Amino acid sequence: MFKIIKQLTSLVAMFAVLFAFSTETMAAKKSKTLENTKKRGFVRCGVSQGLPGFSNADESGNWTGIDVDVCRAVAAATLGDATKVKFTPLSAKERFTALTSGEIDILSRNTTWTLSRDADIGLTFVGVNFYDGQGFMVRKGSGIASTSEFKNGTSVCTNLGTTTELNMRDFFDSRGISYEPVVFEKADEVVAAYDAGRCDTYTTDKSGLAAQRTKLSAPDDHVVLPETISKEPLGPVVRQGDSVWEDIVRWSLNTMIEAEEYGVNSSNADMMKTSNNPAIKRLVGAEGELGAAFGLDNDWNLRIIKQVGNYGESYKRNIADTGILPDRGPNELWTKGGILYVPPAR
Amino acid sequence: MNNIIKKFIPQILAILFVVLIFGFLTMNAQTNMDNRGIDFGFGFLSQESSFDVQFSLIEYSGSDSYARAFLVGLLNTLLVSFISIIICTILGVIIGVARLSSNYLIKNSAAWYVEFFRNIPLLLQIFFWYYAALRALPLPEKANAWFGVTYMTVKGYYIPAMVWENLNIFLYCGLAAIIAIILLRNYANKLRDNEGKQIPVLLYSISLLIVLPLLSFLFGGVSLGFELPELKKLSKISYIYEGGISLPPELIALVLALSLYTSTFVAECVRAGIEGVSKGQKEAAASVGLTPNQVLKLVIMPQALRIIIPPTTNQYLNLTKNSSLAAAIAYPDLVLVFAGTALMQTGKAIEIVSITMLTYLSISLTIAAIMNWYNKKIEIKEK
Secondary structure (H helix, E strand, O other), rough: OHHHHHHHHHHHHHHHHHHHHHHHHHOOOHHHHHHHHHHHOOOEEEOOOOOOOOEEEEEOOEEEHHHHHHHHHHHHHHHOOOOOOOEEEEOOOOOOHHHHOOOOOOOOOOOEEOHHHHHHEEEEEOOOEEEEOOEEEEEEOOOOOOOHHHOOEEEEEEEEEOOHHHHHHHHHOOOOEEEEEEOOOOHHHHHHHHHHOOOEEEEEEEHHHHHHOOOOOHHHHEOOOOOOOEEEEEEEEEEEHHHHHHHHHHHHHHHHHEEEEEEEEOOOOHHHHOOOOOHHHHHHHOOHHHHHHHOOOHHHHHHHHHHOHHHHHHHHHHHHOOOOOOOHHHHOHHHHHOEEOOOOOO | OOOHHHHHHHHHHHHHHHHHHHHHHHHHHHHHHHHHHOOOOOHHHHEEEOOOOOOOOOOOOOOEEHHHHHHHEEEHHHHHHHHHHHHHHHHHHHHHHHHHHOOHHHHHHHHHHHHHHHOOOOOHHHEEEEEEHHHHOHHHHHOOOEOOOOEEEEOOOEEEEEEEEEEHHHHHHHHHHHHHHHHHHHHHHHHHHOOOOOOOHHHHHHHHHHHHHHHHHHHHHOOEEEEEEEEEOOOOOOOEEEEOHHHHEHHHHHHHHHHHHHHHHHHHHHHHHHHHHOOOHHHHHHOOOOOOOHHHHHHHHHHHHHHHHHHHHHHHHHHHHHHHHHHOOOOOEEEEEEEHHHHHHHHHHHHHHHHHHHHHHHHHHHHHHHHHHHHHEEEEEEE
């Protein structure tokens, strides 16, 4: 009898230790950034200073774009309201400092994922929301139809603090062409200088060229050359050191892409709760406990789809319908010939 | 004892305070960088920079190191400051003297000039000169030749490059002329002090400076040729000049804006300096029989300069620091190349910003030291 009691107590003690341990790990799962975001009541998001289709503010200060939608998705998931985002427009030069210094919590600003940025400077890239590549824009009248026709002495306008500067050097150096880089801090200044004839060509990501072309005084007089000289996977970035927050941003983006894959959109999301497909039910929070993994409720993904829409809706609204890049190219789902492929949400 | 305590305690406390603040800032930066996985170190300076710079005074390409990129930026900053300081001084002296003119038109135009250029923010002036001028300038193929050989275009100002033969002999002759002038001045001073005779030193100096180098052309085998800029086709509609020297429009716009803006402040310093010398001085000098030129040179200017130099030093320092606005119009100065591109590519914000700050500090302190030396030289020496 005495023995049994002794054994029981040791069993209880063991459970107590186990329980204590499990609550300990639960506590470690907590994200400081998430806590602060909830306390503050809005998500702090760094965006561009105006790149149509990606992040652009209208006259009344409403931000739109696919980069903007990533932040809105995170706000919908964490705070339940996609409008609770504070956008901070940043130049290419300021963006990483703003993130590492804690001024913003997500950098969603057409930023290229590279090894040195990911590994070196205290940043973590969470995914890709646009596959881009660097191109060149020239005046139609120049008769240049390919980058192979550039000659020594070509002056090139571009932005400061970007991978563009490095690719441009690789490109011209490998072909033995001397060129004159004219580097500005703001995109609008690049456009103005190119427009005035300061440069023979303007180089940046092709999506950027397409968007900035609309700002030129005579957009139809300019043409983007067909060649792509680099890989530019653009995606949202978070600070290193908060893996839960990193996961929240990553899976908010993945949810949008997976929703498109399964045909779930902002208008049919509620109905999909009764779907026969368990994958779809997980996607709208009707099955599984996916949200608990990062300390969110179970409707986090449903809210993203309902309030922001799936990736296809976001692309159509911001990039296709605005005439920037009607053709999705590589940014089509893997099932439809593109390279958008995200890990399964389960 | 009581006095010593009174004297030292506040100073020790002040030092302690400064040390503590610095310590706290360093610790804070250290912990935050550790938390975010950022390393601190200057090793990146020897790495390959892998970006190009538009305009450089020394050989530079993307395969050079970040340290060399720093040097490129620094030299560009010094170049633009040096040219602007010279132009703003010349302009400032002319405008400052013009403000004291008895001619109504000259006096008022100078006043308008000062009020106009010093009351518009510098950044706006830089943008104005860059974008307005850029839009107004012709494309290379449409440019008219100025003086037959130089071309002002939207892509830059193209001037002929000098091609020297036996340049060293020419330079030696110039050096010899300068030494001769110094000796001549010493001799002239002695002659004046001992025998009371005056010789026209300035006239002799100028002739020496012209004649000696000229002799090198005739007898030293020195020759000077010019390489003219020539139009070259890049594509159907875009052209560029090759050969000669090209000054980028960014440099020209920046020099224009900086020197016009700062010249107004220099002009006010000059005016204040001249007005600061009392009228009695001039009258007294005239009454002992000095000519108007001598009055200006021997009585007015030495006293005026003492008032002019210290505030003008401030203006030179401001100009140098203002040159960092270059980044706004793509002139590759220290801020654009090093604190801009290099910072972005390495992510070493703290290291690069501190190097840049220290560099500006050193440039400013050097200018201040030179001006202080000059000020010491001309100040009243009481006997």
